[in-house]
Amino acid sequence: MTNYDKKYDANDKYSLRGRVFQKLREDILSGKYKEHEELKEVAIGEELGVSRTPVREAFRQLELEGLIRIVPNKGAYVTGITAKDVKDIYMIRSLLEGLCARLATEKISKEQMEEMEENIYLADFHEDKGHLDQIAELDNRFHDILYEACDSKLLEHTLKDFHRYVLRVRQKTLATNTRGRASNDEHRQIMEAIKAGDAGLAEKLANQHMINAYDNMVKNGLKEIYGETTDEKAKDA
Amino acid sequence: MTNYDKKYDANDKYSLRGRVFQKLREDILSGKYKEHEELKEVAIGEELGVSRTPVREAFRQLELEGLIRIVPNKGAYVTGITAKDVKDIYMIRSLLEGLCARLATEKISKEQMEEMEENIYLADFHEDKGHLDQIAELDNRFHDILYEACDSKLLEHTLKDFHRYVLRVRQKTLATNTRGRASNDEHRQIMEAIKAGDAGLAEKLANQHMINAYDNMVKNGLKEIYGETTDEKAKDA
DNA sequence: CCTCGTATAATTGTATACAATATACCTTTC
DNA sequence: GAAAGGTATATTGTATACAATTATACGAGG
Numbered sequence: 430m431t432n433y434d435k436k437y438d439a440n441d442k443y444s445l446r447g448r449v450f451q452k453l454r455e456d457i458l459s460g461k462y463k464e465h466e467e468l469k470e471v472a473i474g475e476e477l478g479v480s481r482t483p484v485r486e487a488f489r490q491l492e493l494e495g496l497i498r499i500v501p502n503k504g505a506y507v508t509g510i511t512a513k514d515v516k517d518i519y520m521i522r523s524l525l526e527g528l529c530a531r532l533a534t535e536k537i538s539k540e541q542m543e544e545m546e547e548n549i550y551l552a553d554f555h556e557d558k559g560h561l562d563q564i565a566e567l568d569n570r571f572h573d574i575l576y577e578a579c580d581s582k583l584l585e586h587t588l589k590d591f592h593r594y595v596l597r598v599r600q601k602t603l604a605t606n607t608r609g610r611a612s613n614d615e616h617r618q619i620m621e622a623i624k625a626g627d628a629g630l631a632e633k634l635a636n637q638h639m640i641n642a643y644d645n646m647v648k649n650g651l652k653e654i655y656g657e658t659t660d661e662k663a664k665d666a
Numbered sequence: 667m668t669n670y671d672k673k674y675d676a677n678d679k680y681s682l683r684g685r686v687f688q689k690l691r692e693d694i695l696s697g698k699y700k701e702h703e704e705l706k707e708v709a710i711g712e713e714l715g716v717s718r719t720p721v722r723e724a725f726r727q728l729e730l731e732g733l734i735r736i737v738p739n740k741g742a743y744v745t746g747i748t749a750k751d752v753k754d755i756y757m758i759r760s761l762l763e764g765l766c767a768r769l770a771t772e773k774i775s776k777e778q779m780e781e782m783e784e785n786i787y788l789a790d791f792h793e794d795k796g797h798l799d800q801i802a803e804l805d806n807r808f809h810d811i812l813y814e815a816c817d818s819k820l821l822e823h824t825l826k827d828f829h830r831y832v833l834r835v836r837q838k839t840l841a842t843n844t845r846g847r848a849s850n851d852e853h854r855q856i857m858e859a860i861k862a863g864d865a866g867l868a869e870k871l872a873n874q875h876m877i878n879a880y881d882n883m884v885k886n887g888l889k890e891i892y893g894e895t896t897d898e899k900a901k902d903a
Numbered sequence: 904c905c906t907c908g909t910a911t912a913a914t915t916g917t918a919t920a921c922a923a924t925a926t927a928c929c930t931t932t933c
Numbered sequence: 934g935a936a937a938g939g940t941a942t943a944t945t946g947t948a949t950a951c952a953a954t955t956a957t958a959c960g961a962g963g
Contacts, residue, residue, distance in 0.1 A: 443738070444738055444946070444947095445946075445947070446946080446947090447738075469913095469914075469915095470914075470915070471913095471914080479947080479948090480947060480948045480949070481915090481948085481949090482719075482946080482947055482948065482949090483946080483947065483948095485723065485915085485916090486722065486723060486726050486946095489723050489726040489727050490726050490727075490729075490730055492727075493726075493727055493730035493731065494730065501680070501681055501684075501915085501916090501954095502914085502915055502916075502953080502954050502955065503914085503915080503954090503955070503956090504914075504915075504955095505915095513818075514819075514820055517818045517820045517821055518820060520765060520821075521762065521765065521820070521821060521824065524761040524762065524765060525758065525761065525762075528757060528758065528761060581750075581754045582751075583751055583754045583755060583758070584754055584757075584758060587758065587824070681916070681917095682916075682917070683916080683917090706943095706944075706945095707944075707945070708943095708944080716917080716918090717917060717918045717919070718918085718919090718945090719916080719917055719918065719919090720916080720917070720918095722945085722946090738924095738945085738946090739923080739924050739925065739944080739945055739946075740924090740925070740926095740944085740945075741944075741945075742945095
């Protein structure tokens with residue numbers, strides 16, 4: 430639930446706060462800052478060459494993005510994701526991506542349709558070549574296209590939030606490696622349902638796509654990695 | 667997508683920032699600050715007797731809650747809600763409240779079940795007496811109980827976000843006045859389905875409850891009030 | 904050897920000073 | 934008179950100083 434207009438996004442890359450925010454977000458998602466690690470205002474400020482003020486404001490934003498947790502008078506800690514969180518997110522995403530696909534069937538633009546087809550074509554190509562990075566990138570982009578195509582800033586933003594949130598997990602599992610082909614086939618089916626104007630089918634397929642992605646994650650060791658993680662450990666009191 | 671642990675919520679009522687944040691949120695939701703109104707740091711700081719620093723930090727949080735929009739180097743403006751936003755939210759909520767009811771069927775605690783029953787009983791009582799304020803309060807509380815009962819901090823938080831977001835609109839329509847009895851009857855049906863352990867029915871009823879609430883809103887003049895509102899007017903460039 | 908308390912250091916919370924940017928109004932010029 | 938430009942003013946952006954809170958280290962007492 431945030432701002433819905435990119436043009437006036439306050440996380441603007443020209444302000445120090447915006448740059449700090451984006452840098453920290455990237456570093457958290459990429460794993461530079463590990464779970465439960467404490468982020469100190471002065472340290473980060475010095476590292477980026479800014480004062481504490483923009484760092485503090487960036488912290489407030491990161492907290493509402495769910496990436497850190499701020500404990501008053503104590504500090505800011507990178508949030509952990511539990512296995513249950515991941516499960517919940519995929520349950521929610523299953524429903525909302527379905528809704529998104531249903532809406533997109535009516536609202537998708539010609540350009541978006543074309544990019545979606547191209548995305549699937551390219552993904553097949555890189556799958557043949559074994560380009561894992563590109564495959565992951567295209568997978569992310571496919572979903573972003575779908576989100577943008579539903580013509581609902583609110584739904585788009587909500588889904589992007591959840592999507593970004595689980596990216597952290599995907600990087601630690603091998604899910605993307607083992608499911609590239611199957612995932613892209615499902616993308617193709619969704620795309621074709623949208624193209625054919627079959628909103629009900631598109632919704633159903635998108636629902637199932639999320640369920641499959643989650644099941645695959647579990648199979649590939651989600652439990653082992655995140656099964657015991659809890660936020661409470663951050664303090665080890 | 668924010669912090670999921672109230673105990674360590676940084677919007678803590680003991681910090682100045684937390685108090686400013688809560689005060690401003692309440693004032694926006696209650697309509698004290700109208701749509702597209704500009705919020706100035708110094709003015710608000712003086713009004714609350716604090717400096718700009720906590721006000722600025724509160725602004726960053728309010729923005730991510732979607733209540734204001736910050737335009738870099740210009741100012742903070744109360745966001746408008748379009749009729750389409752409301753429609754989108756109710757579509758999303760319909761699905762997610764259904765999911766929530768389904769999960770709650772398995773997870774609800776004895777205490778929550780009792781509070782839910784009591785809520786419905788009380789709502790009937792106040793309906794007889796025509797106590798509109800209490801009815802609205804109980805309606806909100808019913809949904810909060812449901813959210814808490816699903817045993818998913820993530821889903822709970824997401825739904826509370828959306829719920830709070832549309833509260834602004836409800837205060838301007840007469841929807842709550844004209845649907846009290848029907849709404850409470852639907853609450854009772856949902857409660858009984860949960861009590862009976864029929865997760866599928868609970869989900870279906872919760873889905874429909876949202877659809878009915880939205881339809882009623884539209885009937886009661888949502889379009890007239892919000893049909894033309896767009897965020898773009900904030901700048902009148 | 905452990906526990907508690909106090910002092911000290913480290914860190915966050917807040918206020919204020921200064922810089923950068925945007926806006927409004929006035930002046931100038933055509 | 935209208936448009937362009939510039940200056941003054943207001944507002945936000947950032948840095949820094951100071952206050953409050955919390956964590957840590959160390960020593961006294963048991």
